[in-house]
Amino acid sequence: MTIKLTIDCMGGDHGPSVTVPAAVSFVRSHADAELMLVGLEAPIRAQLKKCKALDHPALTVVPASEVVAMDDPVEVALRKKKDSSMRVALNLVKDEVAQACISAGNTGALMAVSRYVLKTLSGIERPAIASALPNPRGYTMMLDLGANVDCEPQHLLQFAEMGHALVSALEGKERPTIGLLNIGEEVIKGNETIKRAGELLRASTLNFRGNVEGNDIYKGTADVIVCDGFVGNVALKTSEGLAQMLSEIIREEFGRSLLTKLMAFLALPVLMRFKKRVDHRQYNGAALLGLRGLVIKSHGSADAYAFEWAIKRGYDAVKNGVLERLARAMQENADPLAQAARDAGGAGHANLAGRPAEPYAAVSSKA
Amino acid sequence: MTIKLTIDCMGGDHGPSVTVPAAVSFVRSHADAELMLVGLEAPIRAQLKKCKALDHPALTVVPASEVVAMDDPVEVALRKKKDSSMRVALNLVKDEVAQACISAGNTGALMAVSRYVLKTLSGIERPAIASALPNPRGYTMMLDLGANVDCEPQHLLQFAEMGHALVSALEGKERPTIGLLNIGEEVIKGNETIKRAGELLRASTLNFRGNVEGNDIYKGTADVIVCDGFVGNVALKTSEGLAQMLSEIIREEFGRSLLTKLMAFLALPVLMRFKKRVDHRQYNGAALLGLRGLVIKSHGSADAYAFEWAIKRGYDAVKNGVLERLARAMQENADPLAQAARDAGGAGHANLAGRPAEPYAAVSSKA
Secondary structure, X not given: OOEEEEEEOOOOOOOHHHHHHHHHHHHHHOOOEEEEEEEOHHHHHHHHHHOOOOOOOOEEEEEOOEOOOOOOOHHHHHHHOOOEHHXXXXXXXXXXXXXXXXXXXXXXXXXXXXXXXXXXXXXXXXXXXXXXXXXXXXXXXXXXXXXXXXXXXXXXXXXXXXXXXXXXXXXXXXOOEEEEEOOOOOOOOOOHHHHHHHHHHHHOOOEEEEEXXXXXXXXXXXXXXXXXXHHHHHHHHHHHHXXXXXXXXXHHHHOOOHHHXXXXXXXXXXXXXXHHHHOHHHHOXXXXXXXXXXXXXXXXXXXXXXXXXXXXXXXHHHHOOHHHHHHHHHHHHOOHHHHHHHHHHOHHHHHHHHOOOHHHHOOOOOO | OOEEEEEEOOOXXXXXXXXXXXXXXXXXXXXXXXXXXXXXXXXXXXXXXXXOOOOOOOEEEEEOOEOOOOOOOHHHHHHHOOOEHHHHHHHHHHOOOOOEEXXXXXXXXXXXXXXXXXXXXXXXXXXXXXXXXXXXXXXXXEEOOOOOOOOOHHHHHHHHHHHHHHHHHHHOOOOOEEEEEOOOOOOOOOOHHHHHHHHHHHHOOXXXXXXXXXXXXXXXXXOEEEOOHHHHHHHHHHHHHHHHXXXXXXXXXXXXXXXXXXXXXXXXXXXXXXXXXXXXXXHOOEEEEOEOOXXXXXXXXXXXXXXXXXXXXXXXXXXXXXXHHHHHHHHHHOOHHHHHHHHHHOHHHHHHHHOOOHHHHOOOOOO
16 A cells, blocks of 8 residues: 655745655655655755655655745634645645645644644544653653643543554554653642543543653653643653753763763764664654644654654554544544534534634644 | 751651761761751661761751651641651741751641741742752752642742742842743743733743743753743653653663673763763752741652752751842732731631642642
8 A cells, every 4th residue: 555645845944955855765765655745846846856856756746835934823824825835735635635744834833724624533622742752661652742731631531542542553552551641649639620630531441540740751651641732842842951951961071171072982882872762853743633634743943864754653653544543432432422513513623713822822833 | 157957857768867867967068057857866866876976066856756757648747747857847947946947758748837837928828849950051940849730820920039039049140030931932822821920920020031941941041930830840750750761771871781881981980970960969959938937848769968968958048048038029029918918817827728638739749
């Protein structure tokens, strides 16, 4: 089976100079992939030429005349730029020409346009952003990372259901463990929303492990950790900040004198292995979950290596039937009445119209 | 001036075997300090003997017959154990025999007993836990780290005022910068509480820098960062978890073979300097701010080196007149009407009686 993906080539801080080389490198190593490169034709073709891939059979250029800027408000992306590379790439997924879309564009805009174009899955009130964070045995899937600043208990339950479906699809785990991010393990810890979410999770059929704390993210205590988008975003960015400070201190200490530089040179093989293991670029690519289509959000500042990892995430998700699994899981878990109401009224969309700014305005462009 | 501190010798995972050696080491290097060692006499004296410090003139043993266990519920610490080392140590601060209390005990119990014994400062509705986190130029003071799971906008403003007073006292900075932890820099980001807190901060006389994100904690973007206790606790523990995972990976990579061990040996001076710079033990000691007395909370798992840092935090706070500064700052900032109401009714205490579990139950014993 050929796996067809659309690439929003104009998104991110660097646009085609990053997205196109990443796409070229990806198709060269994945014979069953076909990528549609969406955006302004001239710069895309210029990059393809540079990569000697103008005639690569697995790459097609799909023109789009507009670009959603990294600082464009959601409304502009949604209402003004109807021929943006982001929108055209998402439309190809909606029309089932492609199976997933990868974009490094503005998170708020990407979430809003994705939701508008693709609609939410039956059973999902709020899509979430999910990403893998490293732990000693592999990774912890964490959601939400910034799409929803305020969550009700049932949203956290839905995040858990989506995380369950995602990890079981990707990892082949029958019953991945679920943790609820809290500030203590005991049931009485946390605010009312968290306590109520804990009750819902305990009553569910999920493999709920109970409350987990911040340090459990990197311990691998649970396969999936759920939290609201505010807390998740702070945890993610705090981690980025700490990792960056530590790597700067290491560099500073090894760069202090000729002698320490010699030491760094001698220890280089180990330092390189360490660097490779903790390289955050290989965790690039967060999934926007809960939509009727697969969308992968790359870090805006990604380089070609990192962006290729985001493409890989989309490819793996398609290959493992993540969307079908998610849809099925939601179907099985959904309350039949609520679902009927949702199917009739399109609650996801109605919700968007009623409170346009809240869930999206909260999303950081760097998430 | 002699600086008199009380040490709750029974608190923490290790009790007197950690607290007493730390106290002995501290008075040996600080000639103007006098420490009162509070707790069960026999184990304290046994440890003093071991340290050859039974007759040290700056150390006094103050007997207390009970111990607050690390897993004791707040109610037990508060209502049952009236002769606990924690309570007796705090009473000595209340009675002005000592100027600060240092404890590695159960955070929830320590906060509750401190609040009961010392009462809150005029102008403060909710005490907060503040701690210094490293940044490339020094440290970022962050609060709240777990005392208050739900905060109203005015609580975040009070945290900012307390953080301001603390940092200006400790660092001699006239107008330390204040950041509001959020998920984006723009004013429109965050939930309603955060947005309203931003308005209050902008309208205040504080040196408010605006919204900051998780990575700013370790960048040193602001001298003080405020957030609610849930978010702060998650950020703190996420950092602990990441740092621990990274140090385990470094150890693993250098321990892989004889050759890599040789490399580690050759690079040892640099690795040791790095380790020393990022050693979290030197950041041990969080201040419980907003009380009519100074209380320093040590990490429960602290070793003697880390606990000595917590003692140092209490000593520095006394030396720099932190409490007087805090009281003055609160006086100046307080809304006269609200303050009058508080002084008349003792809102802090009334609040405790009305909702005993919520703010404390939320506190993690490991915060």
